[in-house]
Amino acid sequence: MPLSAAASLYRRSLKLALDWAVHRQVWRGQAVYIRSLFDANKDVRDPRQQKVLLQETEKLLETWKHPDPYRAPTAPGGSKWERNLPAPQLPRKFIRFVLDNRLLHVVRHVVLTPISRCPACGPLIVVYEVL
Template sequence: MRLFSRRIKKVTLTRPEFSLRGGAVRLAGTTTSNCTIADRSVPRQDASQTRSVSQQQRRLPPSIDFDIDADIDNRILRSLYRRSLKLALDWAVHRHIWRGQAVYIRSLFDANKDVRDPRQQKLLLRETEKLLETWKHPDPYRAPTAPGGSKYERNLPPRDLPYADAPGAH
């Protein structure tokens, strides 16, 4: 007795290619040939998109395509975004209040994601750093068990000390 009457053809799955240029992540498409899943065909991508890769970028995995400077800027940008969210959480009394502030902060970062001029980018980064320093909370939230928290190193396990030998055991 056959359980499945329909034959499923071979499927080739690949990871999509991402581009991190200019501080924004965009999907470049996949590099698969025609593949069929239960008689639905996926169109083949244009081969000219994936063939124009410089020699320096060929050393990287095929799914990641970025400039070295863009990677550094992305790390700084992610750090600023996370710090601004944490700072907003320090000032917010309740989580639902913080959520509205987080959406507003995200809109500010999204408004400047298409800036390509390096001078303008550095100026925006400096202004953001200055704002973060201005709004720094005097008593920021720390997790209780984190360093600086109220429960940090409370109830430490006892140290392993050598036991004293019984008198006359020498």
């Protein structure tokens, strides 16, 4: 088997097994079994037979593909990806705060945007200068 193709299929097989196994100790037994399957065919030198083995493995991987594969939470597509992004950085001179309708800094031309409401202190409004 071509080494890079076999290594790629082996890695994909392990990741696919990890999608289906909930616990790592269950997955470890499956990983040992997958390794034994690849080791059984490591001495195949005929290119035609190698191609057939690669195609069969590809077909098995497609058959057993998980409908909802595991993704690390912080990876793209994970449950934590782009959650709680930091607020966009604006120059400090363009941001003013208004609390209880009292300006903390007086500005000439402003746009008021309410961003939250506190029952005790009223609306908190961020004021941006209009350029």
